Amino acid sequence: MRIVLDLQGCQSVSRLRGIGRYSLALAKAIVRNAGNHEVWIALNDLFPGTVEGIRASFEGLLPDERIVVYSLPRFSVYQGDSDWRNVAAVFIREHAIAELEPDLVHISSLFEGYVDESISSVKTFDQDTLVAVTLYDLIPFLNPEKYLTDVGFKKHYYSKIEALKRADLLLAISGYCGEEAVRELGIAQERIANISSAVSENFVIHALTDVERRALHGRYGITRPFVMTTGIVEPRKNLEGLIVAYAKLPSKLRKQHQLFMVCQATEINRTKLFDLAAENGLAQDDLVLSGYVNDADLVALYQSCELFVFPSLHEGFGLPALEAMACGAAVIGSAATSIPEVIGRDDAMFNPLDLKQMADMMQRGLSDNEYRQSLLANAAVQVPKFSWDATGRRALDAFEKAMAAHGRRDRPIGIDAALALPTAPDAIADSRFSALSSAESRYRKLVTALTTLNLPVSDADLIASADVIASNQRTGRMPQLLVDVSVLCEIDAKSGIQRVTRAIARKLLELPPSGWEVRLVRLDRSVMVYRYANKFMHEFNLGPRGVSDEDDWVDSAQGDVFLGLDLVADCVPAAEGWFAAQRRRGIKVYFIVYDLLPVAQPEWFPGFIAAVFPPWLTTLSTVADGLICISRAVADDLRAWLDANGSERLRDLKLGYFHLGADIENSQPSIGLPDNSAEVLTALRSRPTFVMVGTVEPRKGHLQAFAAFEQLWTENVDVNLVIVGKAGWGVDDLVKRLEAHVDQNERFFWLQGISDEYLEKIYEVSSCLLAASLGEGFGLPLIEAAQKGLPIIARDIPVFREVAGDHVFFFTGNHANDLASAIKAWVVLQKEGREPASTGMPWMTWQESTEQLERVMFEAEWYGRWINSLPAAAKP
Known part of the structure; x- marks a missing residue:
């Protein structure tokens, strides 16, 4: 089965919240446990700053070519179905994903797109592909007077509820969450699977020294043993109820402890919470409020608290309670919605509206050591029941059952594999024709859908949409090796680098790598964007190539490779935006590094060359997937330079080398x-x-x-x-x-x-x-x-x-x-x-040199990697 995971939930503002963390962890678990299933990830190019981090998160788990960045036209933030661009973006996204020929699409976060450029939809354009959606909760649906007061958001939210109902499968994050969908939305139970949740691998017990503990408490203003909770300041989190219940503890017990809330409260909410505490007899230092807490400190705080209390009135799952248990905290919580599934112990639950009962249970947790130890023992049993691998396997099992329920079988061979076969039996040939027909049918359907929308549309909107549709099309396209000849095609100084560029470019054109189309390209310095160097290519006199005589703009797509063969040191930094955009879309970017002499010995070179080389290398260390040197000695020099000067990266930089050819007669030699x-x-x-x-x-x-x-x-x-x-x-x-x-x-x-x-x-x-x-x-x-x-x-x-x-x-x-x-x-x-x-x-001959270069690029014969300099804690 080919599964496409739409991970916009890791791109939108949700990436900073629990939904983003859940989306990423579930996707990684699905990939780890996919077995014979083929998993792809689809990302929205309107969130360019998030792509590299997501690619880094899956490095070593998923081939980079399986992470697809689809293009969408820019549109106004939420205009709904009354705006042509919004509707067009919905159609174009579904078409782009359909181009991957998925059996099933999973949407990690459906309720996106009101305040940003997320686009999520279910069976609006593509009614054939199975769609699964993660269901986190129905809290706004059940409490519209609190959460749906904005008219625009209310319309947006209810449209997503209708989309949710069209999904073939809902992945509920708890049993209770699934039951709500059955009860409140009338969705059939067989279309819902409880896949549960788990904690990040960061949430484990770590030994804390006394010095570390004192420093931790000092950072957050904690001066005594403390009772802890986490949650944003909103009614369902019941933080006000916890404050009142805490105030009911015996005075002696309160004086020995503090109530510590990780709640990221606004100044207004801080004032309200402190006023409430004072009204209920709490001293100024009895309540401690904290803003954002990083994961490392959060783990340490969970571990060092005397008791963790989770008083929420409504949760889709209740992850903070599980996190606290995983970090060695004694945990009690609300007997509401999904929380009992997490804590798993009746005598650790209280009625969140009965503040006296909540206070009594806190008192027992702080005073009864035997009870407290039993809570810790319960956590040791309960936490292992929740793991991301188990959650991923449940999701995959639900996908398989959904496929079976719809009478579909796994394809015997992927369409990409079929197209790659040198010889194919009739059945495969038929599937090729069918695939091409299907792609043409999808394209015509999309064009018809867009041109028949009865909404105002400008020519600029139509042009922008046509451009992104073209960039999303995949079927029948041969990948391109884009070879930079920017300097050579303007002036051939017949120097060493020009000889190398001419010789290798010629060999690549004469005998392209199998399955690749070689295109020469040049940098248009007026706009710092690349064009095809078609006119120059014709000068090689290699016969008709079926390309234009004009130097059109480069039309790149995922799977292409850019090879910086020529030395364009003065302009690459200015073109950094173009290279960054290529990498986001899945184009591999490699540069040839001839030497590092202008940075090692700048006095040997004109001031201009010595000045441009350091920013050139810095840009290369930022935008390249790999740097290929012309000798091992240069590669060693480059590694040393990177150690001292390299940019921070989310993924390692591949380093390689090859040796140059020396048969002058095959480098288009000059005569006379x-x-x-x-x-x-x-x-x-x-x-x-x-x-x-x-x-x-x-x-x-x-x-x-x-x-x-x-x-x-x-x-x-x-x-x-x-x-x-x-x-x-x-x-x-x-x-x-x-x-x-x-x-x-x-x-x-x-x-x-x-x-x-x-x-x-x-x-x-x-x-x-x-x-x-x-x-x-x-x-x-x-x-x-x-x-x-x-x-x-x-x-x-x-x-x-x-x-x-x-x-x-x-x-x-x-x-x-x-x-x-x-x-x-x-x-x-x-x-x-x-x-x-x-x-x-x-x-080597130039042919052998070129083949060695190809093995580095296409067969991963790399010399090594330059390890990321970005601290591990900063990576996704």
Whole structure:
């Protein structure tokens, strides 16, 4: 059975109350105990701030792709059925959930939507799918003069009662609650299941030291042993009755104790309660009122109270009594509605309207130690009867019975599985066609329903509704891998990152991951929103792709993946809203991290780059699901940076790495040779030639290298130095030296902006690659040199060790003499045939590199995770 849990009760204002806690705990219990059933969760995108927390709550319990965020058009808070947008939102929500092809939908909180943008309905648009609703109580229905005084809310509430009656199944949180539904609403008993309730796993006995106890009591103004209760200030909670009953205790007993109420009273209500206490002879410090109490303190207060009293007149379940018992409190309570089911002991119950009886029972609980110990013993027996797993299993059992009662059987195979089968028997093929027909039928039904509403509607409302309907449609859609080429499609600087972006983008387009559509995308910097890079994609000349020639806005949906392949460090923070919206909707967001050098060594880079990198990394640590580095060394650096600077997260951040490819011919290489290429190549063949490849910039080690070769030439060591790379930043003085050097085009050659074709020929005539860089993300020139069998001298840094192993000659030191000595030592080894051979160095083609990247993204070959820095107490 495919079960969809509508968890708006964990998104609306109810998330801060008992309904939200119950909704989340029940959903988790259903997921834990689902067995062969397929559970999905549906969330409303009009509550964007709640989505990530709910996803975090189910991490490790439910695949993230099973948490669906449906889109709704914005609408005015409660306008009822007289407003087109409200009615449209009802239809669109039911259609969006129907797109998941559920067998049964469970609504955790039906009575939402009067003061916020919750939308809950039962069989308004989709009359076929079974609907179950949690029933907490009927208190407003039974007491309209107290709770339904607002005309608008009264209409809203009664409309929900009618919806409740249409539900196929009610999950009552207590036996009494179910009996009320039968008695007051005329709902058949067989449509109601008592699934009960339980306490959070936080509510258990913890050892309290004397110091902790004194600090706890001091925070809340408690100075003596105390009698405790919890409940908001409203008539049914009967707090006034408890105050009067407490005042009836013997004077000596009152002086030994305080009455402590966790009630979050307004200033007006505080005054009323204190006045009532004074009128009944209580001293100023006999009554202590508290506002909000966090769970940790609430557990400690339950545990340290002398007696917990629950005097409520009407409860759907009576959770505070069970919480107190679970924390080791002696509990007595009202013999009303569902409370006896919770406490489970007749001589611990009192008539909540008989204040003398309530006082007598409190006196016994405080004075009779044997009785008090028996209450504690009863709690130890009673509490284990209530567990969320048992409640979840009861809900699942009720779902199965509802399915059976309606003559429905579990589907033999999920529609997603059927669509994924490479070959399918006729029966499956028929089901595919049926599913597609069903989706088309649903869509046409929705359009008809919306266009025939006899209510005023604007063009803007119609456009907004069409947009969200499109985003909710799921059937027949192939997931997209959205590959960012924002910089490359504007200007190809032919630098290392552009070469990587071009090569991997090409390989992904040539051979997409199975079941995926690869689309190139670019950031529209005018609005910080992504467009398809269709025009640029056509430049790869890979044949027709069936996409527009225009760069339309990206149309993403749950299940898509965004890959930040290009480096757009200056704009990603400004586009954080777009990325956050994608993640809320279930699009996985991954970024490639090439290196952390601009934050580790900002002096090596122009001020602009050094300035944009820290906010870029901070944004990535906030909006990404995973960061994929181009080497293990970079991944280790990234983890260290995150430990020191990472953002607070509700879910762990996945960290991965892959290695770059090195087959230049498969990275769409540039071609062309300058007129003097033959003369240059002849000169390079004439003596041992050392080649450096990379932009001339501070971190590449050109300054040390050139000084080392000047020393060698002074010592009459007959060698060439070739620098392949454009002039970069921070090296103005070095550039002047290079351009004016006496050995220019004799023993020293500086080749700027050359093609990949020319670079290949330079490799062929060179004797050794010199990799003097002080820091790299990968070190692609080492691989390219090894492919040609070119020996290598490299600085001893972690990433070069990772890439090259024992296949290069390593040097250390930052002075010219250090490198000059290393070169002379290498020359001696080379003459003796003992220099390290690069030919055994492992390397990948760009196809293999791309496949390794795909395995990280799609087969979870992650290196590790960066653990959340958010304190556990702050997580849902």
